Each structure stands twice: as C-alpha cells, then as structure tokens.
Amino acid sequence: MLIEAKTSFVTVDEDHDYAARTIDYEPENRNTAPRRRFHLYLMLPAIITLAAITIYPFFWLIYMSLHKIVIGGADRWVGLKNYAGLLTDEKNIQGWLMLAKYSGLCLSFEILVGVLLAVILNNSRFEKVLVTLVLMPMMMSPVVAGLLWYYLYNGTFGWYHWLFQSLGLLGETSILADYGSALWGVVIVDIWQWTPLITLIALAGLKRVPRDQVEAHMVDGAGPIRNFFAISLPNIYPFLLIGILLRFMDNFRFIDHILAMTGGGPGNSTRILPVYLFDVSFQFFKLGRGAAIAFTLLAVTIILGMILVRVFENPAQKKALANQKD
C-alpha cells in the first residue's frame, strides 16, 4: 500500500492566545514500487494455492449453472435456462421465504438470549464454570445435536415431548411432525446450539466496556437498565455485528441438523433454500439447476455480508472502536 504522509506538527499552548512555532515538512517520497513487487513475489505461493482451492471451484460452479450436466456424458450448454427456471420454481421461492424466516428467527433469539446470558454471566461469581457449561452445545457436531433433539422431540419416547405434553402444551404428535411447528423445532436447535457463540462474543465485548463510563453514568443518575442501553450496548455493538455476520452466513450454509431431523419435511415445512439445494443436486441430480441455486445463494450471502461489513465499518463505529482502545 502506498502511503503518502504529510505530517504537520502544530503545538498550541492552551494558556496563550498565540500559537507556538509550527513545523511543516514533507518526508521525501521513497520509491515504493520495487518493494511492492518483492512483496508480491513473497505472497505468490499463497495466492496460487488460494486460487486453486477457491477460485477454480467458483468458476466451475458458474460453468455448471450454465450447462445441463450429464453425469458420465457430455455437458450441454443451456445459457441462462437454469436461472430462468428458478423464477417459476415454486419450491425455490418458498425456500427463500422460509430461509429468511428461519434465519430471522434464529438470529433474533440468539442475539436476545445470547446478550442476556452474557450480561448475567459477566462478573458473576461462578463466571468461569458457567461459561464452560454454556459453551457445551456449541462443541457438539450439528448432526449429533440434530439427532439428540430429534429424540427429545420424539412423540413416543421423547423426553421434552413428554414434559410439554404433560403440561398440556403439546398434543400427541412430535412438533417435528406438525406442519405448523416443525420450523420452530429446527429453529430451537439452532438457537440452543449457537446462542453460546453470541454469549461468548458479547461477553468479550462486555469485558471491554469502560468501567469509568459506566460509573460516571451511574453517578449521573442512571439505573442498571439505562446503563446497559446507554453504555454497554453501544460498546458491544461492533462485537455483536461480527456475531450476526457469522451466524447469518452459517444459517445460509449449514443444514446438518435439519437434514438429521426432518430432511425438509413434513411436506416442505422445513425445506429452506439450502435444503432444497441439497435435494435438487444430490437427490434428483439436477446438478446444473443446483449450481444455479447455489450461485444465487452465494451471491445473496456475499451481498448481505458486504452490507453488514459496511455497517460495521462505518465511521461512527470505527470511532467507537478507536475510543475503546484509549
């Protein structure tokens, strides 16, 4: 990166009206081009490896989405037909809507519960032990988590099902077997497994909330709740954005527990877009159509991610972060 520095030192004595001596100088511009080329050479092996493992498959994805892929035969060019087909594909559109609902539900509960847990855990006497306990779901493989909950939900021998049924909250069938509640069933598992991540991130943020500001705010006349919204939240906000970014991308990509629990059913009630993508590509082997779905999903993920990063990098946020470093 070429940095042009123009440095100016101005010292103004606060006690006097006059400004003290000022010095302006511009350091002579060093020629940075050869240096940069050298750096490029150093990075070349890494760039080539990276290209091989990410860029090649990416273009292969685009290639597939523009062809009818015949396994064991010759691929046939179909232009944008795979994409055009998506527009009229009911299941595809349903998949998108469901994905939005699924991700929205997961994110909002994970943030809410995660931050609440972090606030409770922060500075609690048993913080270390409790944090370890809270983190356990996160360490489980998503498929295992899915199976675990599948059994807990089970209509005949599921523990949770039995509990809620005894309380009169549930009927005979498992919530995973019901069109209306199946999505909630998988949402709960995602919340259960990934809230700890938000808790961990929020806790790290809370540790950095400047104590003196909290104290000043209390002396200014604020109670604990106002304190949280006025001082803690603005301070953990940048951290939370990272959490949201990670979680929303995961929601768009990871479907292990859904496949383990419902496989998209009953009916299509949990068939969010990535599940549908899986079905199209690996159940029906329409690889071209699948690639088109995958590509749109990727594009949307990248665009949403970039918007989030932009929010994250806006000047006010940067300032807030910079301030924390003081």
Added chain:
Amino acid sequence: MVALKIENVWKYYGDTVAVRDLNLECDDGEFVCMLGPSGCGKSSTMRMLAGLEHISSGDILLGDRRINDLAPKDRDIAMVFENYALYPHKTVAENIGNPLRLAKVAKHEIRKRVQEAADLLEIGHLLDRKPMELSGGQKQRVAIGRVIVRQPQIYLFDEPIAHLDAKLRARMRSELKHLQQHLGVTTVYVTHDQLEALSMADRIAVMHEGVLQQFGTPAEIYSNPVNAWVAGFVGEPAMNLIACSCAQEGNAVNLMHDGFKITLDDRLAKAALSSGERDLRLGVRPENVRLTADPDDGMIAGTVFSRQLLGSDMLVDVLSGGDHIRVRTDPKSPFEADEKCYVSFDFDHAHLFSAETGISIV
C-alpha cells in the same frame, strides 16, 4: 451546618485495608481537600461517597440522610473522575447534559443550562464536538461541566487536574476555586499535590496509609503539623527534619547532633523537657533557616552540597554532620558548591517531634 459526615468508616479489599476508621465532617458550602500520597485511600473514600464501592463498615451521612445503602443515582452527588470518564459517542453538549437528561429535565431547559455551564467554563464553542476532538484541558472542563449543570448536595472531585500540564493546572486551580465559591456547593476534592490542597481548600484532610492524620485549615496544617509525617509531606521544598538527642546542661537544653550542638530557646526547651523524650526530631522549614558566610554564636557549620534556582528563591542544600539541611535564600545568594557556610534556625517557627512516634511536641 454539617453537610457531610463520615463516621468510623473502614474499607477493606479482601485483606488489604484501604481506609481505617475515618471520621470527617464537612460544613455546608465548604471546600474540603483530601490530601495524601498515591495509594493512601483517597479514591476509595470518594468511591464510597459516590456509591461505587461498598462501605465495609461505618456510616456516611449526607445532610441528615444515611446514604450507605443508596444507589449512586439516589444519592444526589456529582463526581468528576480522574480520567474524565466522558462518553466518547456523545457530543460535548450531550455529555454535559447527560445528568439532566437522565433526570428527565425538559429539552429547552437542558439546552439553557448546558449553555450556561459551558460558558462558565469557556467551552461554549465546543458543544458540537466529540470528546476525541478535545485537548486534555478541554476534556477536563467538559467533565467539570457535567458536574456543575447539576445542583447536587455535594460535589466530588477525584484528582481532576492531575493529568494536566503544570501551567494549565495552576490556572485550573484558581478557576475551580472561583467556581466553587460562586456555586456554593459543598465540595470534597482529592489530590496528591500539597500545593493544590494548600491553595484551594477551606480545610484539608491529610491521609496516610488509610489513616486520617490531620484535619484543619491550610494555615494550621502548614504551621502546626500534628506529626512529622504531615510536616514532611506538606510544603515544598519539604521541611527539614533533623534527628537529634536532647540533653540538659545546667540551665540550657541542647540538641546534640553528629555535626553540631544547638541550644534551644525557652519555648522549645520547656516543651522538650516536659515531653521527657530523649530522641527528638527538629523540624524547620527551609524558609526559616538563615545562611551566612560568617560564623556567629550558636551557628552550625557546613558545606554547600548543591544549589537549585527555584525562580524567585534559591534552594541551597547544606551538608552538616552527614545530614542535609535545605535552606531557602535569596536567588542572588553567592554560595557555590563545596563552599564553607553557616546556618542558623528561626526557633519561633521550629517544631519538635518525638523521634519514636513522630508526634509533634511543639
């Protein structure tokens, strides 16, 4: 009227004792300084007053309310923190107006009072800036602004100007003093700088290792320190404290030192005898020591160790019998290092302290 009463207050952090059995009373409208070196428990006391730290034992009364168990917001106290503690994402105006906003004061009223406070502190033109864009002195004024927009029962200042440069500090001392007199709010002001305490306070509470040493007016503290520690801490350059032993020879009472022997005057002699102590410390401030080139009766011989120009005065360090005696003299003083010289003490302004307990004898 007593505005603030601290009764038998102790503060423990685990096993460390930060404040030991503190008793203090501030009158209404009074400016009280808590003076002591770093780590003597000043901040702990302030934080207990503000409600930021649990009071291990004892009572704190504000007016006639016992405030021990009240939350900070219910105590009617405003505090300036050592590191300003401004809200970085709020503008100067929002920082200053924050306590009023929390108290649900009407918007136009807040604007008016913020403007008044800012004008008083000469930061009226900075109201739209963020704290990041301010200099240290300006930040400090904002922190004070946040306190003076309110009319609480008591102001607390915890070393508010310790981080400013010397010149700005001198100016802020006078401004803060003026401001406090103008507002008439009872103020507890913490500092480790004895000059700050002497120049600003109505009364000074001198603390050392969590224990209140002396509570009195600056003049009292300066002229009648209760013990050798206070005597040595207050005043710059510091008081000479010379260890001697006391001996009676006929009618005269002498102080014996390795390098010299001095005969005490009546006042000191009487006190020394009635105390019955043998090992004493003679305390004389540098300005009460005279330095001459010609010997006279009862003078102490020594050599000039070093000299420092203090601006309007010259500080000469005289070495005699292995002890250093600081003398404050005319800046035109002709003495050079290693030169022979003679010093004598002004006994009217001299003190005697017990060498063992440090307690003042006279």
